[in-house]
Amino acid sequence: MISWDEISVPRELPEVIDEITYQRVVMNSGSTWDYFPGHFDPAYAESQGHPAIFVNTMHLAGFADRIATDWAGPSSRVVRRKMRLTGSIYAGDTMVGRGRVVAKHCDTTVDPPRRLLDLQIEVVNQRGELCCPVELTLQLPG
Amino acid sequence: MSTPISYQLAFGTYEDALRMVGVPSEPRTAGTVVSAARIQMFAATVQDGNPSYWDPDFARQTWGGLVAPPGLLMGWLTPLPWEPSGRPPVSAIAIRVPLPGTTFINAANEAEFPLPIVEGDRLTVVEEVVSVSPEKQTKLGVGHFIETMDTFTRQDGAVVATNRNTLFRFTPAGSS
Numbered sequence: 001m002i003s004w005d006e007i008s009v010p011r012e013l014p015e016v017i018d019e020i021t022y023q024r025v026v027m028n029s030g031s032t033w034d035y036f037p038g039h040f041d042p043a044y045a046e047s048q049g050h051p052a053i054f055v056n057t058m059h060l061a062g063f064a065d066r067i068a069t070d071w072a073g074p075s076s077r078v079v080r081r082k083m084r085l086t087g088s089i090y091a092g093d094t095m096v097g098r099g100r101v102v103a104k105h106c107d108t109t110v111d112p113p114r115r116l117l118d119l120q121i122e123v124v125n126q127r128g129e130l131c132c133p134v135e136l137t138l139q140l141p142g
Numbered sequence: 143m144s145t146p147i148s149y150q151l152a153f154g155t156y157e158d159a160l161r162m163v164g165v166p167s168e169p170r171t172a173g174t175v176v177s178a179a180r181i182q183m184f185a186a187t188v189q190d191g192n193p194s195y196w197d198p199d200f201a202r203q204t205w206g207g208l209v210a211p212p213g214l215l216m217g218w219l220t221p222l223p224w225e226p227s228g229r230p231p232v233s234a235i236a237i238r239v240p241l242p243g244t245t246f247i248n249a250a251n252e253a254e255f256p257l258p259i260v261e262g263d264r265l266t267v268v269e270e271v272v273s274v275s276p277e278k279q280t281k282l283g284v285g286h287f288i289e290t291m292d293t294f295t296r297q298d299g300a301v302v303a304t305n306r307n308t309l310f311r312f313t314p315a316g317s318s
Contacts (some may be wrong), residue, residue, distance in 0.1 A: 069194075074204070
């Protein structure tokens with residue numbers, strides 16, 4: 001578990017690599033109930049100019065959240081996440097997540113005060129193309 | 143033959159779309175409560191071993207129950223693609239905005255989570271169209287950006303999450 005008191009910023013998080021197989025993209029529709037056909041039908045995806053089916057926003061959000069809470073520990077919690085979808089992650093791609101802590105602050109407008117860390121996470125594909133820049137705020141216990 | 147879009151996709155002009163701006167939707171309540179099965183199906187999809195999703199004892203002590211992964215927020219109010227009525231399911235407000243575009247893709251999202259959502263919670267969403275852009279040409283095609291704001295409450299009325307989303311509703315370049 002990361003200690004809010006002891007952490008210094010900026011700080012790099014370990015890189016996380018995740019290979020997105022067809023099975024994972026199909027699981028994405030199954031778990032999110034998002035049956036937009038670009039997420040499960042290769043013919044539809046190709047008709048829209050995509051090379052293959054692709055994961056949805058929730059999958060990318062879940063990947064960013066996983067990077068943050070795997071690092072900070074299971075008693076931490078995502079309280080804010082802002083992301084832009086600048087490129088798609090297709091079946092057969094590899095997602096690479098690179099995160100860093102950019103700020104540490106205490107929200108005293110609530111009681112008890114919230115101990116927060118601001119992270120920036122970049123999700124790129126195997127060609128290094130930025131697909132999803134993320135700003136994420138974690139609340140740590142205590 | 144590829145699969146058609148199963149959701150209610152409304153068609154109309156930009157002027158039709160602008161009439162929806164600023165009018166909060168009727169609340170929609172999820173048909174089922176937040177469940178361990180869906181929590182773990184999503185956690186398996188993103189391969190997240192966080193015990194908040196998997197370990198009932200840890201989760202109960204820490205959060206009051208297995209936690210809904212924050213990434214799955216929009217999924218709790220996404221309808222299944224078929225319902226017994228046989229009618230197209232009513233989906234997120236963004237794709238009910240009448241516009242010419244034949245398809246859509248998500249462009250941006252910002253979510254906040256004032257409180258953890260846990261197993262057993264029943265969520266209700268109120269959605270509002272914040273803005274619809276004038277026609278824009280992008281590398282994908284011609285269309286409009288639709289910004290929406292969703293407020294999620296649980297059964298006791300507490301706001302558990304807000305979700306600001308930007309979706310691009312467009313007709314692909316090269317299609318007639």
